[in-house]
Amino acid sequence: MQTDAREIILKGISGSPGICIGKAYLVDKEGVDVIEKYTIPPENIRQETNRFKTAVTKARNELEDIIKDVPEELRHHAAILETHLLLHKDKMFYGKIIDMIKAERINAEWALKETTAQTKSMFNNIPDPYLKSRAADIEHVSERIMRNLVGIKDVNIASIDKRVILVAHDLSPAQTSQIQLEKIMGFITDRGGRASHTSIIARTLELPAVLGLDNATRIIKTDSIIVVDGAKGIVIVNPEDETLIRYEELAKKYALRKADILRTSDRPAESADGQTFSIMGNIELPEEVVAVKDHGGDGIGLYRTEFLYMNRDTFPDEQELFIQYKEVAELMYPQPVTIRTLDINGDKAISTKAATDETNPALGLRAIRFCLQNPGIFKTQLRAILRAAAFGNIRLLLPMISGCEEIIESIQLLNQAASDLESEALPHNRDIKVGIMIEVPSAAVIADQLADLVDFFSIGTNDLVQYTLAIDRGNRHVAYLYNTLHPAVIRMIKFIVDAGKKKQIKTFMCGEMASEIINLPILMGIGIDAFSMAPQSIPSIKNMIRKISVSESRLFLKEVLKQTSAADTMQLITDTYGDTLTNGIYTK
Amino acid sequence: MNMLDNKLNKTATVINELGLHARPAARIAAIANEAQSDVWLYKNGEQADATSIIDILSLACFKGTVVTLEISNPADAPVLNKIIDFFERGFEE
Structure with missing residues (x-):
């Protein structure tokens, strides 16, 4: 080891877990920092x-290429780049800089620097943290123009030719979208937090990331x-x-x-006392079926079908859906594929339907409500599902049910669709x-009544928690x-589970609660029969189930039910299962 | 309305959780750029040029903020309505 290079430990925020050791690669534009002012x-x-x-034109062209x-x-992350593109020509930025050059007879770099600083300080004075962070957008736009003014080449992340750890002040969405993923071992940034763009990308790619280090770019040199340690x-x-x-x-x-x-993920998830x-x-x-199979999934517990209905002008026809x-049914066969019928809601407005003026879309016309009001659209989907069921093990799942009538109506439509297919002599499976x-x-409250009408329950925890606690997770204040x-x-x-058991029907759980190992002892104790989650979470959940005994978890549940707050329950989980849980990787 | 005053205005409320942030501001600026004359956005007497993302953002409109949109040329009424509609749909978020 070189003697002049002292070991330095930097503490930041965990952006994504994992460990990597390697050479640093700085993505910061050296030389742009010193701006001269002249008349x-x-x-x-x-x-x-x-x-x-x-x-500006060059900068815009670069961005358009990106x-x-x-x-x-990463396509859905590109919207922010489109905004950057517009910012380049914004009156309050572009126009102001040109005016400043003319009025003060100063060089473009200085005018750009001054205007950027003014705009940023305007944003920093906004009390709202989200709007405040838009100062970063101005900075990214300004840097790109500055590099073109000064004539410094943008560090082209796309051309990195060795495996490196990226070190940046802040990775802009434009930069992250250029990264050749196979060349990157991890991410380090001065800025950013767990909700930042970089963090989301790193977690998606399962790469370690440490963010919010403040001065990593000043301390770390390229090739250091x-x-x-992403988790810490x-x-x-x-x-x-x-x-x-x-x-x-x-x-x-960690890798082992x-x-x-x-490796063990394709084996069954059998609890310590033998329940599978x-x-x-x-x-x-x-396409995601492959990920489910690779991660050892025992079927598809939730096939969301909204995708084919979005970003287009017409509703998909029966053949396209079929x-x-x-394809999914055949790929998964003989394992089950649970198709959830159309659940359109506020954040996934369909372009074929004129958006309605709902101030509270979560409580509005969505999912089964929408389908029953539009039986034509619903029947097309039901027909496609019944036809596909002739080729695999398909189950039907109805979303957002709030009462018995909705089930009865839906089953009537399903029977009609089956009869129609029968008379048209089209192959299908109505059973x-x-x-x-x-x-x-x-x-949930009338689960015992609903259980008489259906073959299984699937608990969607994201919405159930939101509606039960009256909390909108997107609302920062609550x-x-x-x-x-x-x-x-x-x-x-x-x-819900007890009501199902009384009527001999099974209860599954999909939603984020099912994918977090800390919840497993409680859920196994309650008696959930099956779990469905993002494919990447399957291996760690299976691994954890093997370490937990169902009979013990039932006793544990009795203690849990005595707790009066989430914090107490959390403490109880840590006290009872702490060791087991910390030995599982992917822990949050 | 005063016949000599060609100004038209309408009021809207920011209803989405994140408030009037960069993406909707960019969309509003793009719509406002279709107008023949000025389009202004007012919040508590503060004025912003609706064709500028930065100016719109500087008003710092959170959820619940009531804003007034004003056009100076009646021919731009479709632009006004389009922007108001965009507000009412919670910026499609």
Whole structure:
């Protein structure tokens, strides 16, 4: 080890778990920091404003190219880039800079720097944290123009040719979308938090990330050896030999454990006392079936069908739906595929329907309500499902049920669709299991009545928790109150499962609650029969189930039901299952 | 309305959770740019040019903020209605 490079430990925020050791790669634009100010003689003012305009045009062209090349899987992150594109020509920015060059007879770089600083300070004075953080957008736009003015090449992330750990002040959405994923081992940034763009990308890619380090870009140099401990939020620069050895072992252990869990993931999830649970995957597209199979999923517990209805001008026809459903059914056969019928809601407005003026879409016309008001659209989907059921093990799942009538009406439509197919002599299978999502408190309360009408329940925890606690998770002011361990939520889930058991029907759980290992002891104690989750979560959930005994979890549940707050329940989980849980990887 | 005054205005409320942030501001600016004359956005007497994302954002409109949109040329009424409609749909979020 070099003697002049001292080991430095930096503490930041955990953006994404995992450990990596490697060479740093700085993505910061060196040299742009020092901006000179000089006066422009009157006869050259025009030339100077043109120089600025050219730089903006170049910057916009660069950005347009980046937008064009955004990989498919990051497509929905590109909207922010479109906004950046508009910001380049914004009156209060572009216009102001040109005016400043003319009025003060100063160089374009200085005018750009001044205007950027003014705009940023305007944003920083806004009390709202979300709007305040828009200062970063101005900064990204300004930096791109500045590089074109000064003539410095943008560090082209797309051309990195070795495996590196990216170190940046802040990764802009434009930058993250250019990254060649196979070249990156981890991310480190000065800015950002758990909800930042970089953090989301890192977690999607299962790469370690430490964010909010403040001055990582000043301390770390390109090619420095660094260690990133994503779970702890620690970065070690110039590690000493001992540190390196320790982390290499840790990284190896982590990788082994991850591989181990993945390797055993196709084996059944059998509890310590021998009860087998079905662990299935949630999907949105047929392509995701592969991920479910790779991660050892025992079927599809939730196939969301909204995708084919979005971003288009016409509703999909029966044939189009049929082909997709058939493909998924065949790929998964003989394992089950649970198709949830159309659940359009506020944040997934369909472009074929004129958006309605609902101030409270979560309580409005969505899911089964929409389908029963539009029986033509609903029947097309039901026909496609019945036809696909001839090719695999398909189950039907009705979303947002709040009372018996909705089930009766839906089954009538299903029977009609089957009879129609019969008379048209189209191959289909009308003998499919019909289940309902329990995600509205009213459905939970009358679960015993609903159980008479259906073959299974699936608890959608995201909505059930939101409606039970009257918490909108998207609302920053109350989001902290959203807690799946609230005593009311636990009691409600138990009530649903008990009602189902009395009528001999099974209860599944999909939604985020099912994918977090800390909830498992409670859910197993309650008697949930099957879980469905994002494919990536399947291996760790299966692994954890094998360590828990159902009979013990039933005793544990009795204690849980005595707790009067989510915090007490959390404490009880840690006290009772802490060791088991911390040994599982992917822990949050 | 005064016949000599060509100004038209309408009121709208910000209803989405995140407030009037960058994405909807960009959309509003794009619509306002279709107008022939000025389009102004007012909040508590503060004025912003609706064709500028930055100016719109500087008004800091959170959820619940009531704003007034004003056009100076009646020919721009469709633009006004389009923006109001966008507000009423919670910026499609």
